Amino acid sequence: MISFEPTEEQQMLIGAVRRFADKEMRPVYRDFDEEGEIPQNLVQKGWELGLTAAGIPEEYEGFAEERSVVTGALYAEELAWGDLAITMHLLAPGLAAYPILLCGTTEQKESYLPQFCEDEFKSATAALIEPTIRFDPAALKTTATLDGDEYVLNGNKAYVLLAETADLILVYAAEDGATQGFLVERGTEGLEVGDREKHMGIKALATYELALNDCRIPRASRLGGEAGCDLGQLMTLSRIATSALAVGVARASYEYALAYAKEREAFGEPIASRQAIAFMLADMAVDIDATRLMVWEAAWRMDQGKDAAKEAYLAKMFADEMVLRVTDGGVQVLGGYGYIREFPVELWLRNGRGFATFDGLAMV
Amino acid sequence: MIDFELPDQIKQQYAMFRQVAQASMRPISRDLDENEHEKPWDFINQMWPVVQMQEAYELKRAERKAAALAAGEKPAKPRKRRPSTVTLLMAHMIEAMSWGDAGIYLCIPGGQLGGEAIKAVGTIEQKRRFLKRFTEGEPKWAAMAITEPCCGSDTANIQATARLDEETNEWVLNGEKIFVTSGLMAAQESDGFVVVWASVDRSARRAGIKSFVVEAGTPGMKVTKTEEKLGIRASDTVSIVFEECRIPYDNVLGSPEVKKKDTTKGFKGVMKTFDASRPLVAASAMGIARATIEFVKETLEKDGIEIRYGLPRHRLTGLERDVMEMEAQYKAAWLLTLRAVSMLDERRPNAIESSMCKAKAGKAVTLITQKAVEILGPLVYSRKFLVEKWMRDAKINDLFEGTGQINTLIVARRILGYGRRELK
Ligand SMILES: Cc1cc2nc3c(=O)[nH]c(=O)nc-3n(C[C@H](O)[C@H](O)[C@H](O)COP(=O)(O)OP(=O)(O)OC[C@H]3O[C@@H](n4cnc5c(N)ncnc54)[C@H](O)[C@@H]3O)c2cc1C
Numbered sequence: 001m002i003s004f005e006p007t008e009e010q011q012m013l014i015g016a017v018r019r020f021a022d023k024e025m026r027p028v029y030r031d032f033d034e035e036g037e038i039p040q041n042l043v044q045k046g047w048e049l050g051l052t053a054a055g056i057p058e059e060y061e062g063f064a065e066e067r068s069v070v071t072g073a074l075y076a077e078e079l080a081w082g083d084l085a086i087t088m089h090l091l092a093p094g095l096a097a098y099p100i101l102l103c104g105t106t107e108q109k110e111s112y113l114p115q116f117c118e119d120e121f122k123s124a125t126a127a128l129i130e131p132t133i134r135f136d137p138a139a140l141k142t143t144a145t146l147d148g149d150e151y152v153l154n155g156n157k158a159y160v161l162l163a164e165t166a167d168l169i170l171v172y173a174a175e176d177g178a179t180q181g182f183l184v185e186r187g188t189e190g191l192e193v194g195d196r197e198k199h200m201g202i203k204a205l206a207t208y209e210l211a212l213n214d215c216r217i218p219r220a221s222r223l224g225g226e227a228g229c230d231l232g233q234l235m236t237l238s239r240i241a242t243s244a245l246a247v248g249v250a251r252a253s254y255e256y257a258l259a260y261a262k263e264r265e266a267f268g269e270p271i272a273s274r275q276a277i278a279f280m281l282a283d284m285a286v287d288i289d290a291t292r293l294m295v296w297e298a299a300w301r302m303d304q305g306k307d308a309a310k311e312a313y314l315a316k317m318f319a320d321e322m323v324l325r326v327t328d329g330g331v332q333v334l335g336g337y338g339y340i341r342e343f344p345v346e347l348w349l350r351n352g353r354g355f356a357t358f359d360g361l362a363m364v
Numbered sequence: 365m366i367d368f369e370l371p372d373q374i375k376q377q378y379a380m381f382r383q384v385a386q387a388s389m390r391p392i393s394r395d396l397d398e399n400e401h402e403k404p405w406d407f408i409n410q411m412w413p414v415v416q417m418q419e420a421y422e423l424k425r426a427e428r429k430a431a432a433l434a435a436g437e438k439p440a441k442p443r444k445r446r447p448s449t450v451t452l453l454m455a456h457m458i459e460a461m462s463w464g465d466a467g468i469y470l471c472i473p474g475g476q477l478g479g480e481a482i483k484a485v486g487t488i489e490q491k492r493r494f495l496k497r498f499t500e501g502e503p504k505w506a507a508m509a510i511t512e513p514c515c516g517s518d519t520a521n522i523q524a525t526a527r528l529d530e531e532t533n534e535w536v537l538n539g540e541k542i543f544v545t546s547g548l549m550a551a552q553e554s555d556g557f558v559v560v561w562a563s564v565d566r567s568a569r570r571a572g573i574k575s576f577v578v579e580a581g582t583p584g585m586k587v588t589k590t591e592e593k594l595g596i597r598a599s600d601t602v603s604i605v606f607e608e609c610r611i612p613y614d615n616v617l618g619s620p621e622v623k624k625k626d627t628t629k630g631f632k633g634v635m636k637t638f639d640a641s642r643p644l645v646a647a648s649a650m651g652i653a654r655a656t657i658e659f660v661k662e663t664l665e666k667d668g669i670e671i672r673y674g675l676p677r678h679r680l681t682g683l684e685r686d687v688m689e690m691e692a693q694y695k696a697a698w699l700l701t702l703r704a705v706s707m708l709d710e711r712r713p714n715a716i717e718s719s720m721c722k723a724k725a726g727k728a729v730t731l732i733t734q735k736a737v738e739i740l741g742p743l744v745y746s747r748k749f750l751v752e753k754w755m756r757d758a759k760i761n762d763l764f765e766g767t768g769q770i771n772t773l774i775v776a777r778r779i780l781g782y783g784r785r786e787l788k
Contacts, residue, residue: 002452002706003367010366070366136676232674262780270786278776278787279769285779286720289703290696297699300368311695313673318692356677 004293010071013054017075020049021082029083032204033347038089040121046090047121051075052097055364060101060113067101069237069299072364073244077292080248084351085204087245091362092161095126096170098237098363099181103229107220108183112168126170126181127157127210128360137172137179137235137359142212144173144182144222151175151182151222153190153215159361163193163208170223171212172231172360179231181223190215201350232309234360236302239312241362243295243319246355247288250323253330253348254284261333271333280329287322294318320356327352368702370456371449378456384410385464390750393465396598397753401590403549404468404598412503415474419498422450422483423491430488451640451708455647455701462651466757467598469648470545474498477641478506478550478559481575484637485618493614494557494577507550509541509604510561516543517770520570520631524562524606526616533613535576537562537584537606543591545764547602552587556580558604561634565622570631572622577615584609595756642718642765643704646725649761650701652754653694653729656736659751660687663740686739690732697721697728716778723771726762733758 006014024045032038055072056062079087097116100108116122130141142155153173163169169191171182184191194209223229258281261272271277294315301308330345331338338345370378388407396402461469475482475498482494497504515521524539539562541547550556558578565572578585589603618634661671664687671687672680680688700721707714733755737744744751762768777787 001367001369001371001447001449002702003365004703004706005366007365134678136679138674235674258779272780272782273787275773275776275787278780278782279772281779282723282772282776285775286700286724287696289717289720290700290724293699293703294692294695296366297368297695300366304369310673314688314692314695317688318696359676 004296006070006074010074013071014074014078017049017051017078018081020046021078025079025082025086029086029204030341030344030347032083032085034203034341036203038086038204038206042086043089043121046079046086048119051079051090051364052094052122053117055094055098056101056113056117060109061117062113063117067303069240069302069364070296073240073295073299076241076244076362076364077248077251077295080245081252082248083204084245084249085202087248088161088202088205088362091241091364092166093122093124094363095161095361096124096166096168096183099126099170099223099229099234100183102233102237103181103224103227105220105225105227108223108225112183115167122167123162123165124168124170125161125163125166126172126360127160127163128172129157129159129357131156131158131209135359138231139177140172140174140179142171142173144175144180146175146219147216149219150216151219153182153184153212153217155212157210157212158197158207159357160193160208160210161361162206163210164196164206169210171210171215173212178228181229181234182217183221183223184215184217188215188217199354201347201352201354203350234363236298236309236312238360238363239316240295240299240302240308241364242355242358243291243298243312243315244364245358245362246319246323246352247292247295249348249351249355250284250288250291250326253327253345253352254281254288256345256348257281257284257330257333264334277333280333284326284329287326291315291319291322323352323355324349370452374449374453374456377453378460381457381460382463385460389461389464389468393468393750394747394753396465396468397595398747400592400597401600402598404471407468408471408473408503411472415472415503416499419474419479419495423495423499426483426488426491447706447710449709451643451705452702455644455705458644458647459651459654462648463655464651465598466648466652466754466760467596469651470596470599471549473503473505473549473554475506476546477508477637478557478577480641481508481559481617481634481637482577484640485575485634490577490614490617497555502554504554505546505549505556507544507547507556507558509544509547509558511543512540513542517767519561519635520573522561522563522573523566524560525566526562526564526574526576528564528613528620529610532610534610535613535616537576537578537609537611540588540603540605542589542603543764544602544604545599547604548587548590548600551578551580551585551602551604554580558585559617560606562606564620568622573631573634574620575617575634576611577617578606578609578611582609582611594759595753596760636715638766639713639715639718640708642722642771643701643708643714645761645765646697646701646704646721649725649729649758650694650698652758652761653690653697653725653732656729656733656751656754656758657687657690657694659744659749660690660736660740663743683739686735690735693728693731697725700724716775719766719771719774719778722766723768723775726768726771729758730762 053062192211298308298311327349527536563572591601704717704721
């Protein structure tokens, strides 16, 4: 039966995540953006919300009775409302954990998944994006070639979250033209973590270039073993998660602009009393709600085991444009102040612009 | 639990309505567009029994509720009651019918908006007196007359008056209404009625506005003009003049008392019917949108053009991006509509959600249909196909039941917590 009400448990979870976002992320995110660092103790606190483990079943020491992408979408939005960079850092381990859960062999699940359910933040990540404007997840330039009992990986990656500290990197590479995942452990020869990248937004988040030079890994490290992985399903999951993040970022900017517009006066009355401002805010509200519903529908379809590829793809496309429009509107509502770094809206615009690029950078 | 699954029963009925749309509406769609003012009688007669059944069911429910109240039973707390699915079904029916033809859909007899107003605020006695007719005899229509030459969006400023003649205990209506959907059928061509907004005290502005039921054929009520339109041509849109038109005292809906001048409670009451009707207009818009998208994709497919989902942006063609944008806009508007509809069924206040979906749907269907004529170009600018008609039909959804701007204004006021003084 059609319903738009999260369950009581989901509402409790949202409440807890919202408190964390409000109390722990909001007071510090601007400083982190300026300094380009996220302190480990905050990451640890966020980890203790147990979100990653909440998506891993009990048999692998997580506490998901029933894994739910809808739940993931709900908390992703709340976290991103707090701050996108911190959120992506916190969720980065899921980039390795969830593909293992969805496509991994029994051995891969048993050896890796429990590590994501421990008390300490488990640094792990994935390397998908490549440093070219012609980047296409289904036609990667990075290659994997079978050589006896080993795979040999070659190529260059970009936007690899937490690469320097990650114990495990899921590297995506083309094997005979088809994208497959390869589990590469820290310190493997030929795995070279490059420079920390400097981006327009998400500046607090540590992302790196990565070079794979004849990087050899055991044949058994191919994600999913002989069966391999279903890239489509993983992209669908990541599109849902990323779009949920976009909703959170957009909502942050919208809420700030809404409150500001009621305070700021021009020509003797609050600027919100003018339709040019008020309608912009109303359009933002409509588009944010619409995107959220599209994300929920795609997530719900995944939970039901229905094909969600098209829904997720369209949601992501809509979300990418929505978050840019909304965060740009946020700056516009604040006028000149919007351009000043003392105010948060310029940061959200910089982050918002990134979504069209953020392919496969979050999973729930 | 967040859930997007339709109940089986609605799925079945939706499938049935889709079939009716395909079999009984599409074949006459073009013809009725080319021959404005003609009525789809076969279709009307086909739908009438369905309408009768639904209206009988609703009337019986109203009777039961009234009987229970009279017996002193307390009504169940709204949130405790099992959510109904009446509006959800209605939205799907309207979506399916509008996929068939939005103009012909508007010709379906029955209470429509006028009936809704009575269902929302009428007494049981009024429901019996006015709604029983939709359960028996020949097809009948009702209409809702708010708009006047002076004002459409600014409904609070309407000029029509209702004067109480205390000697005869009758209301005397004077004024001119325009753009009344199905007004011809309701006021003149069947034993229907028109719900008319008029002021009992113009100095009281909003607080003075009440709605009145005027039976077809009442002396003093006259249809003076039938409009010729851009689209939805099968639906008649008329002007109605009231000249010393006398109706019984009991034909006023809600309390006739004028509350204190600066309270707007009564007016808010009449505006409330919009919360229920706007999502249904949005549903109609979505039917046209779906028809258009389906046509576009089928046509492209026949031409060997496949829409490739999942590709990175730089590999998409402009055409693919256009089609995907249409689909995304459709999805956005439809989900907002379903949300507003399900809140109605759950008996939760939905004023903001209702205006959100109406604003979005009006804009989305306009964009989708106009884009379709653009991308299928030389083929569908021609009247051989229905796409150009859908584009003309679609536009009404951004105009009636509150224009796009008016619904945006309502959303804006709600999110800002502003009244009409703070945000004009
Ligand atoms: C085919 C058809 C069927 C109809 N059916 C019915 C019916 O059954 N019953 C009925 O009562 N009416 C009906 N209408 C009338 C319809 O609801 C009105 O036309 C509509 O509400 C707009 O009013 P208006 O035409 O007076 O435009 P106006 O109110 O003059 O508006 C003109 C423009 O100004 C904008 N505008 C107005 N006020 C504001 C504001 N405060 N802020 C920003 N922009 C504003 C409007 O959005 C619009 O773009 C129908 C109309 C049509 C065309």
